[in-house]
Amino acid sequence: xxRRKRNKPAADAxxxxxxxxxxxxxxxCAVIAAAGLANATYLTASHVAxxxxxxxxxxxCSEVLASKYASIxxxxxxxxxxxxxxxxxxxxxxxxxxRETARRVLTLTIGAMFIGTLWLLYLQAFVIKAFCDYxxxxxxxxxxxxxxxxxxxxxx
Amino acid sequence: MKRYxxxxxxxxxxxxxxxxxxxxxxxxxxxxxAAEAAATANLANPAGAKPGAKPAHVRGSVKAPVTIExxxxxxxxxxxxxxxxxxxxxxxxxxxxxxxFRHYPLKNHQHAVAAAIAAxxxxxxxxxxxxxxxxxxxxxxxxxxxxxxxxxxDYASTLRLDVARFKTDMADENMRTRxxxxxxxxxxxxxxxxxxxxxxxxxxxxxxxxxxxxQSAIDAAAAEGNKQAAAK
Numbered sequence: 301x302x303r304r305k306r307n308k309p310a311a312d313a314x315x316x317x318x319x320x321x322x323x324x325x326x327x328x329c330a331v332i333a334a335a336g337l338a339n340a341t342y343l344t345a346s347h348v349a350x351x352x353x354x355x356x357x358x359x360x361c362s363e364v365l366a367s368k369y370a371s372i373x374x375x376x377x378x379x380x381x382x383x384x385x386x387x388x389x390x391x392x393x394x395x396x397x398x399r400e401t402a403r404r405v406l407t408l409t410i411g412a413m414f415i416g417t418l419w420l421l422y423l424q425a426f427v428i429k430a431f432c433d434y435x436x437x438x439x440x441x442x443x444x445x446x447x448x449x450x451x452x453x454x455x456x
Numbered sequence: 457m458k459r460y461x462x463x464x465x466x467x468x469x470x471x472x473x474x475x476x477x478x479x480x481x482x483x484x485x486x487x488x489x490a491a492e493a494a495a496t497a498n499l500a501n502p503a504g505a506k507p508g509a510k511p512a513h514v515r516g517s518v519k520a521p522v523t524i525e526x527x528x529x530x531x532x533x534x535x536x537x538x539x540x541x542x543x544x545x546x547x548x549x550x551x552x553x554x555x556x557f558r559h560y561p562l563k564n565h566q567h568a569v570a571a572a573i574a575a576x577x578x579x580x581x582x583x584x585x586x587x588x589x590x591x592x593x594x595x596x597x598x599x600x601x602x603x604x605x606x607x608x609x610d611y612a613s614t615l616r617l618d619v620a621r622f623k624t625d626m627a628d629e630n631m632r633t634r635x636x637x638x639x640x641x642x643x644x645x646x647x648x649x650x651x652x653x654x655x656x657x658x659x660x661x662x663x664x665x666x667x668x669x670x671q672s673a674i675d676a677a678a679a680e681g682n683k684q685a686a687a688k
Contacts, residue, residue, distance in 0.1 A: 329480065334469060335471070337473050337604050338473070338476070340476040341476055341480070342475050342476075342477075342480055344477060344498070345477045345478075345480035345481040346484060347485065348481060349480075349484035349485050350488065351484045351487065351488055362582065363616060366581060366582045367618065368618045368621060382473070382477075386469075386470065386473065389469060390466045393465050393466055393615075394461045394462050394466075396462070397461070397462045398459075399462070428464070428614075429616070430617070
C-alpha cells in the first residue's frame, strides 16, 4: 500500500473528530468481524471433524448444517465465511489506522457478504425450511457491519 | 513502530483463529473417538467375531452402562414391535441404555435389503434413526408393495432429505457393503433369526423379547456392571 495514501493514524493526538469517529466505527467493525471469525472457525472445525454442532435455540439447525448447501464444491461454506470475516477484520483494522484502500476493500467485502447472507437466509426460510442459530448470528453480524459501513461518514 | 501495529494485530488474530480452529478440531476428533470406543466397549467380542459396519449406528448416552446390540430386518414384523419396546424403555431411562443397530435382512423378505440400504442412504444425511423409525412404521404398507423405491423416496422427502442425493446414495455400493458387514458380524456371532439382541455382549433368549423380559435383562446387566465397577 502506498505510504502517500496513508493518513495520520486516527488515534494520534490532534486527529480531526471525523477521522476519530471513523476510527471508532472501523474498530467496532473489526471487533464484530473477529466474533464472526470465531463463529465461522468453530463451524468449519466441526464440519471438517464430521461432528454435528450443538445447537443453542433451534432444534432443527443440524438440518441446515447437514444440507447440501453447507458446502460448495466440497469447500465448507463456514470456511468461506471464515475467510470473508478474516478479510473484513484485516481491512477494518487497517481502515481504523487510516488506510484508505483498506476502506474500499472493506466496503466491497461487506457488500459481497451481505448479498451472500441474503441468499443464505432465503435458502433457510424457503428451501430448507429450518434455521440455524449460528447462521442467524452470522447474519446479524453482517447486517451490523453493513449498517456501520453505511453510517460511517465519508472522508472529505 | 505504529506503522506495523495493524499488521501485528492482524497476524495475531490469524494465529489465534488458526490455533482455536485446530484445538476445536482435535477436541471433536477425540470426542468422536471416545464415543465410538464407548459404543463398542460392551459389544459381544468372542474370538472370530466380525466388527460389523464402521462406524456403527448408535444412539443413547456414551456413558450408558448397558449396550443393546440389535440385529434386525426392517421387513420383519416382530422387529418393528421390538423397536417400539426398546424406544419405550429408552424414554423411561434415557441415560441407562445405548442401542447399536445392525442390519440382518432375511433372504425370504423381498424388500429387506432395499430397506436397509434406504436407512443407510438416509444415514449419510444424518437421518438414519429417523428413517429407521419411518421404515418400521410404514412396514405394513411397503412390505406388500411390488416396488418400494418410490415409497422410500417419499419417506426421504418427508424427512426433508435431499432426495436426489438419497437416490444416488441408494445406488452407491458402499451402502450395500455396510449392510453386508453387519450381516457378516451377525453370522460370526451365530445370529440366525430376527430380532436378536445382545445385552452387554450376551445374547438375549428369544423368550425374553418382551417389555418385562428386556427390562429384567437390562436391570441384570446394569447390576453386573455396577458389581464389576465396585470390584475394580
